[in-house]
Amino acid sequence: MKKTGLLFGSFNPIHIGHLALANYLMEYAPFDEVWFMVSPQNPFKEHSELAPADQRLEMVKLATGIEPKFKVCDLEFDMPVPSYTINTLKRLSELHPDHQFSLITGSDNILTFPRWHKSEEILNNYPIVVYPRPGYEVNEANTGLSKFVKVVEAPLLDISSTLIRNGLNNHKNLRFLLPYGIFDFILKEGLYLPSS
Numbered sequence: 001m002k003k004t005g006l007l008f009g010s011f012n013p014i015h016i017g018h019l020a021l022a023n024y025l026m027e028y029a030p031f032d033e034v035w036f037m038v039s040p041q042n043p044f045k046e047h048s049e050l051a052p053a054d055q056r057l058e059m060v061k062l063a064t065g066i067e068p069k070f071k072v073c074d075l076e077f078d079m080p081v082p083s084y085t086i087n088t089l090k091r092l093s094e095l096h097p098d099h100q101f102s103l104i105t106g107s108d109n110i111l112t113f114p115r116w117h118k119s120e121e122i123l124n125n126y127p128i129v130v131y132p133r134p135g136y137e138v139n140e141a142n143t144g145l146s147k148f149v150k151v152v153e154a155p156l157l158d159i160s161s162t163l164i165r166n167g168l169n170n171h172k173n174l175r176f177l178l179p180y181g182i183f184d185f186i187l188k189e190g191l192y193l194p195s196s
């Protein structure tokens with residue numbers, strides 16, 4: 001069985017915080033592979049704040065292509081929106097019986113987890129690896145999900161896609177907060193600019 005970590009996200013856009021985390025967990029969880037699952041529509045996010053899904057996917061491919069143990073998954077592109085994680089997990093397990101999937105998620109997301117669609121079913125069937133994000137204190141006791149959730153320490157960069165979008169919106173050059181090639185892609189495609 002291939003131990004596979006699933007990093008679900010909107011990746012709006014992908015930034016070096018995502019890559020650093022995936023890299024660290026690949027080595028220290030450890031995982032044989034980390035799959036970046038690009039969600040076209042997070043059930044909790046406004047459609048209007050998201051760049052087109054195809055361009056977000058393209059950026060994730062561009063950013064991760066250099067690492068053979070990173071895979072990009074567009075399975076949710078052919079599934080109903082919004083993207084409910086339980087449906088994707090079930091589909092993945094059917095398609096890849098030789099993989100043992102774990103969900104990787106930040107403490108920001110685990111705090112809303114009880115409101116996720118069929119969250120109990122996720123808990124009962126998939127290990128969840130949670131890492132703390134600044135401002136979202138979490139430990140095995142306060143998640144209330146202790147039995148199924150493993151909290152891991154990972155070095156984190158205090159960067160978010162929101163910070164990137166806001167900066168770009170203010171004409172800031174944030175080239176080095178983004179994986180190689182992504183800043184140029186964003187400029188070329190005219191994403192996240194005041195006029196777009």
Ligand SMILES: Nc1ncnc2c1ncn2[C@@H]1O[C@H](COP(=O)(O)OP(=O)(O)OP(=O)(O)O)[C@@H](O)[C@H]1O
Pocket residue numbers: 007008009010011012017018021104105106107108109133156157158159160161162163
């Ligand atoms: N700097 C970071 N370090 C570690 N994990 C991160 C970081 N930024 C995001 N993540 C995690 O990556 C996953 C996908 O995140 P997402 O695409 O929502 O990025 P985000 O930066 O949180 O975006 P936004 O600011 O738009 O909400 C989530 O589990 C999130 O917790």
Ligand SMILES: O=C(O)c1ccc[n+]([C@@H]2O[C@H](COP(=O)([O-])O)[C@@H](O)[C@H]2O)c1
Pocket residue numbers: 008009010011037038039041042043044045083084085086109115116117
């Ligand atoms: O399944 C749900 O009910 C659910 C509720 C909230 C978020 N999610 C998923 O969690 C992932 C993280 O989203 P984001 O936008 O914070 O990167 C993304 O894949 C969402 O579709 C899933």
